[in-house]
Amino acid sequence: MAGAEVVKNYIDGEWRDSSSGGRIEVDDPSNGETIAVVAEAGPEEVHLAVAAANRVFRDRVLIDMHPYDRGQMLFRVADALEARSEEIATINCIETGKALDLARGEVRTAIRYLRYYAGLADKLEGRSIPRGAEFVDYTVRSPFGVSAQIVPWNGPLELMARSLACAIATGNSVVVKSPELAPLSGVEFARACETAGLPAGAVNVITGYGQTAGQALIEHPDVRHIVFTGSTATGRTVLKAASERIVPCIMELGGKSAAVVYSDADLDAVVDAVRIGTYLNAGQNCNNLTRLLVQRSIADELLEKVKVCVEGLTVGPGRENCDLTPMISKKQRKGVTEACEIALLEGARAVTGGAALSERSGYFMAATVFADVTRDSNLFQKEVFGPVLAVTVFDDPATGIELANDTDQGLAAGVFTRDIDRALWCADRLWAGQVYVNGWYVGGVETPFGGVKQSGYGREKGQEALDGYVQTRNIGIRISPPSSGEGSRAQSRTVTRDQGPSQAIALSDLVQP
Structure with missing residues (x-):
């Protein structure tokens, strides 16, 4: 070209x-x-x-x-x-x-x-x-x-x-x-x-x-x-x-989508969701998995699994079908690196990544995982639009849902649990346009897609x-029953006091505001 x-x-x-x-x-x-x-x-x-x-x-x-x-x-x-x-x-x-x-x-x-x-x-x-x-x-x-x-x-x-x-x-x-x-x-x-x-x-x-x-x-x-x-x-x-x-x-x-992971979740399924949901297309998807909210009892084990997965991603040009491909532009990558710098200043811990891959030509950003991300931090609240995952730990099951909903955006959300009752309970309470259960990007061409809150309105x-x-338009036609003469026709169109309510024509039917 x-x-x-x-x-x-x-x-x-x-x-x-x-x-x-x-x-x-x-x-x-x-x-x-x-x-x-x-x-x-x-x-x-x-x-x-x-x-x-x-x-x-x-x-x-x-x-x-x-x-x-x-x-x-x-x-x-x-x-x-x-x-x-x-x-x-x-x-x-x-x-x-x-x-x-x-x-x-x-x-x-x-x-x-x-x-x-x-x-x-x-x-x-x-x-x-x-x-x-x-x-x-x-x-x-x-x-x-x-x-x-x-x-x-x-x-x-x-x-x-x-x-x-x-x-x-x-x-x-x-x-x-x-x-x-x-x-x-x-x-x-x-x-x-x-x-x-x-x-x-x-x-x-x-x-x-x-x-x-x-x-x-x-x-x-x-x-x-x-x-x-x-x-x-x-x-x-x-x-x-x-x-x-x-x-x-x-x-x-935009979105700031979260997955809530409970202690009974299939951790391998979570890791697979992170691999696809966070790092596909260099994390440049509006409904990508940006926040991982993990119940404390499994947090260390899951974080280690995620780290191993992320550090094993292949990096290179898209034509080579690598796992982690470049970002769209130098400007876009710069915005992501600045978000990582702010996260460190706010006390988050870089588990892996956090910087541009400057040794490569092109606009590559390291696959990044931050732990100890607090709910009032920029990384928790603001869309990054890059290959960056924020991990936050919670104890009480209800707190996971509270954390997931604690942003101005609501494009997508997810829950990982083997308990069907809990899955349905969470799906009803996660305030997002689409909710994924035990996976990510679960929707298809046939399923409605769109956001709530500041993630927009309308559905694609x-x-x-x-x-x-x-736009729905209404067409109303007033008709008369067939008759044998003008007199009866005129009479059929006359509203009299003797007519019952079902026959009367209300003024509101004739004059619209």
């Missing part, structure tokens, strides 16, 4: 350069080398993309299409991705730094999202509401219009497919701002949409910086719906802009996700 021509934005069915001539260099996180150059979208590209998407909505291109046919379009996009799955996985691996097998899994999951929502496109139904003989009343579930979708860099292809599939299935048109740190997966998705023959303007994919293209997109007057996945801090900025125009949002924000994945892409 190095030395290739500038990768352009996909707008209104065409590949367009940046009007400003701006460029974004894409690095390979494993060595810091430039692998591609993409055109930097700015306000002009945002305007063109939104105008194209809005035209598709105004002309009812997707709305009037049979829902089955919208589903067939998504099936074709999935087929186009599948036809080039290995090539796309390699691109995803190199630009994000993640393991190649993980990138392959991301492509497979993106395809599954597309096919899952393709199958649901013609199953989104309204309902009939009985209101007596004089009315026919029903609801329709209508799209919002232009859906602006801001995609993060840690899973760009999968998360783009997740939101875009819902939008298209329900008749919305889409403008996606792909992440500047990993834009190439989004470009490949746009190519799949082009291959699948989607109507020009139905899907637009632009690449630009958040403070320019992203800001222009969320502030655009023709954007009627926003989907954002990212940090809680950036989410607040998005929500502030959306609130100015009363634009509905789906917000998947599963059938529930479709609710966030439609």
Whole structure:
């Protein structure tokens, strides 16, 4: 990819350069080398993309299409991705730094999202509401219009497919701002949409910086719906802009997920969950396992097992399928090392790791475990978004749940115990959008995903996700029974005092606030 021509934005069915001539260099996180150059979208590209998407909505291109046919379009996009799955996985691996097998899994999951929502496109139904003989009343579930979708860099292809599939299935048109740190997966998705023959303007994919293209997109007057996945801090900025125009949002924000481990837990299962939940993709997952809350009687034994596991992780580039791959950027790694320095100052004990692997080229961070982490510390409360695990010990069983819930965020949580009664008791009390029992990342394409508290609102994945892409409208029709003459027809429409309550038309039925 190095030395290739500038990768352009996909707008209104065409590949367009940046009007400003701006460029974004894409690095390979494993060595810091430039692998591609993409055109930097700015306000002009945002305007063109939104105008194209809005035209598709105004002309009812997707709305009037049979829902089955919208589903067939998504099936074709999935087929186009599948036809080039290995090539796309390699691109995803190199630009994000993640393991190649993980990138392959991301492509497979993106395809599954597309096919899952393709199958649901013609199953989104309204309902009939009985209101007596004089009315026919029903609801329709209508799209919002232009859906602006801001995609993060840690899973760009999968998360783009997740939101875009819902939008298209329900008749919305889409403008996606792909992440500047990993834009190439989004470009490949746009190519799949082009291959699948989607109507020009139905899907637009632009690449630009958040403070320019992203800001222009969320502030655009023709954007009627926003989907954002990212940090809680950036989410607040998005929500502030959306609130100015009363634009509905789906917000998947940060997490500080905890696993509560009781004395009867399968410790090997816990260690496996840590290996996957904390260190996969260098810990750069919103719902990764960041806090391990352990009952005191097993704390030493479990901590030793975790240390052995972590120090045995292979380290290297994603293309070599190593356990611990590089972080996305030097800036991101710097934020993690600073969090580790603060943890030490606050009294945490570094069991292993805690620093950048500066002897390697690229943006590698040591797999890190901190013990003696207190509930009022930054490491306990603040998202790090890196390969760092905080361990805290508790005694009373109820305290474990209290500690897990003692943050402003609530994206995911977990419990490890062999006692089914305790597992169910804990699952009901862990205040998170998804609760994992005796494992991590237990959900799937079919299961709803989202946060509580400052981890956001709205749901992605599963059938529930479709609710966030439609608005229910009500249609009420006043009718009259057939009659033989005008007199009887007029009489049938007259409300008299002799009519019973079931026949009377209340003023509130005629005049809405």
